[in-house]
Amino acid sequence: MAEPQTRTRIQKKNRTTILDAALDVFSQFGFRGSTLDQIAKAAGLSKPNLLYYFPSKEAIHVELLSCLMDTWLDPLRDLDPNGEPRAEILAYMRRKLEMSRNYPRESRLFANEILQGAPRIMGAIEGELKDLTDEKAAVIQGWMDAGKIAPSHPYHLLFSIWSLTQHYADFDVQVRAVLGNEGDDPFPAAEQYLETLFTKLLTV
Amino acid sequence: MAEPQTRTRIQKKNRTTILDAALDVFSQFGFRGSTLDQIAKAAGLSKPNLLYYFPSKEAIHVELLSCLMDTWLDPLRDLDPNGEPRAEILAYMRRKLEMSRNYPRESRLFANEILQGAPRIMGAIEGELKDLTDEKAAVIQGWMDAGKIAPSHPYHLLFSIWSLTQHYADFDVQVRAVLGNEGDDPFPAAEQYLETLFTKLLTV
DNA sequence: TGATTGTTTGACCAATTGGTCAGAAACACG
DNA sequence: CGTGTTTCTGACCAATTGGTCAAACAATCA
Numbered sequence: 001m002a003e004p005q006t007r008t009r010i011q012k013k014n015r016t017t018i019l020d021a022a023l024d025v026f027s028q029f030g031f032r033g034s035t036l037d038q039i040a041k042a043a044g045l046s047k048p049n050l051l052y053y054f055p056s057k058e059a060i061h062v063e064l065l066s067c068l069m070d071t072w073l074d075p076l077r078d079l080d081p082n083g084e085p086r087a088e089i090l091a092y093m094r095r096k097l098e099m100s101r102n103y104p105r106e107s108r109l110f111a112n113e114i115l116q117g118a119p120r121i122m123g124a125i126e127g128e129l130k131d132l133t134d135e136k137a138a139v140i141q142g143w144m145d146a147g148k149i150a151p152s153h154p155y156h157l158l159f160s161i162w163s164l165t166q167h168y169a170d171f172d173v174q175v176r177a178v179l180g181n182e183g184d185d186p187f188p189a190a191e192q193y194l195e196t197l198f199t200k201l202l203t204v
Numbered sequence: 205m206a207e208p209q210t211r212t213r214i215q216k217k218n219r220t221t222i223l224d225a226a227l228d229v230f231s232q233f234g235f236r237g238s239t240l241d242q243i244a245k246a247a248g249l250s251k252p253n254l255l256y257y258f259p260s261k262e263a264i265h266v267e268l269l270s271c272l273m274d275t276w277l278d279p280l281r282d283l284d285p286n287g288e289p290r291a292e293i294l295a296y297m298r299r300k301l302e303m304s305r306n307y308p309r310e311s312r313l314f315a316n317e318i319l320q321g322a323p324r325i326m327g328a329i330e331g332e333l334k335d336l337t338d339e340k341a342a343v344i345q346g347w348m349d350a351g352k353i354a355p356s357h358p359y360h361l362l363f364s365i366w367s368l369t370q371h372y373a374d375f376d377v378q379v380r381a382v383l384g385n386e387g388d389d390p391f392p393a394a395e396q397y398l399e400t401l402f403t404k405l406l407t408v
Numbered sequence: 409t410g411a412t413t414g415t416t417t418g419a420c421c422a423a424t425t426g427g428t429c430a431g432a433a434a435c436a437c438g
Numbered sequence: 439c440g441t442g443t444t445t446c447t448g449a450c451c452a453a454t455t456g457g458t459c460a461a462a463c464a465a466t467c468a
Contacts, residue, residue: 010435010445028320033236036426048428049446057426108319111374115312115319116232118377125381133382150404155383156397160368163375167367170315173322177329178337179359193360200354200404214415214465240456252458253416261456 015053018043019067022060027108030116031061062120065113068106069124075099076158079136085143086202093161093194100169101187107169133158149202157201164194219257222247223271226264231312234320235265266324269317272310273328279303280362283340289347290406297365297398304373305391311373337362353406361405368398 007015021043025034036057040047054060075095079088100107113121137154144151168175168190175186211219225247229238240261244251258264279299283292304311317325341358348355372379372394379390 008435008444014445030234030237030316030320032238033234033320035424037424046447047426048448051427052445111315111319112234114375114378115234115315116237118381122377122381125378129378130382130384152400153393153397156394159371159375159379159382159394160397160401163367163371164364167363171318171363171367173326174318174329174333175363177322177326178334178363180334189357190360190363193357193364196356197364197401197405200407201401203404212414212465218415239454241454250417251456252418255457256415 011053014045014049018045018050018053018060019064023064023105023109026061026064027105027112030112031058031120058120064109065121066124068110069121069128071103072099072106072110073128073132076132076136079139081139081142085140085148086199089140089149089157089161089202090195090198093165093198094191096161096165097168097187097191097194100165100167104169104172107166111166111170147204150204152201161198164197215257218249218253222249222254222257222264223268227268227309227313230265230268231309231316234316235262235324262324268313269325270328272313273325273332275307276303276310276314277332277336280336280340283343285343285346289344289352290403293344293353293361293365293406294399294402297369297402298395300365300369301372301391301395301398304369304371308373308376311370315370315374351408354408356405365402368401 018039022034022039024042025038028034029038034057036047036050039057039060040050043050050060054063075092078095079092113119118125133155137158140149140154140157143149144154168186179186222243226238226243228246229242232238233242238261240251240254243261243264244254247254254264258267279296282299283296317323322329337359341362344353344358344361347353348358372390383390
């Protein structure tokens, strides 16, 4: 996207500081619900200083999203067509769940964007995301045709992995409220449950 | 909540018009991302006229959410402890999926609120929602203990129904983009896939 | 009909929004 | 040191925000 630029030490530090603060704010309030003042305050910088590093509010958001999309697709990229089918899919589910645990802000930023109709990211959805999904769905279809896993709908199988794992980041507040605030980490039980679920689904 | 009030014909009509328009806007942009002007325009009314029927922007939002919470929980309320366990759970999943299909705006409004930390709805989450979930989770646990369905985690089972079904409303844009815009309705295939998934999960 | 009540609006307000700009301050480097 | 560049800020701007209000308009009903 952005052509590589020579950046000073200060530039690098402040840009990452700003992006981190913006991730906090955007992931909670969405694009239109977030203000530059909020981001500036969260970053510990002045508002004009933000605009010294980024040309506009939208530029910050776009930068965040385009950085995100890459790492977002990594777990799926690592699905190995030559691996053992059921283990590969289970491992993919685990990687996605791990992302929900370790990067909940990124998950919420993404969810916010999709909820709003993906106005600033539709290109990547119809491009990178769709291409990769098509490719991996074909792999899974191949496994099903070969009788290595139980037949079902490859695309909806992927959707189910996305929704089930991202749920624990996006709806974290609800999950914890329902489970009761016993300080429990819901993730271990979630992983165990999802392992059972997908093992049963995939077993012929 | 609001005490019953005598309302004229015009009041009834305009209040529902406003709430419907507000649902459109809030469900897309979230609370802070939506403006009274947007809602007024969508409702075909002037901004001061909105504020003749509702005291504030927040009042509209709260009214929407409290109306929503009731119908939102209906599908789970109908889970019959005396029914055939597997059929009951499958029917619940189908009711939830039907809600995603018929009321996607409500689903997105809810998702937006939870994403933002549920600031205006936490009471209902920790109250009505948690109570009902506790009750039904106990029912499911009973079924598992009696060996009528395969043992797994009742709460995460409910979470999985929520996330899988709501995904088709909240991430509708992504689902359609990935499946390709062949004008297909993704719901029939989704229902079939989810039936398979839960049938396998619940079978002993 | 007229008087009362219910409905609608244009004009207005203070606060907040994203963004600009000239210059001050801090830094880099010969 | 000094000079040029990078970094930072206070003051400011036009546009938009949620909300008010008096007055105009419409509905109702005696």
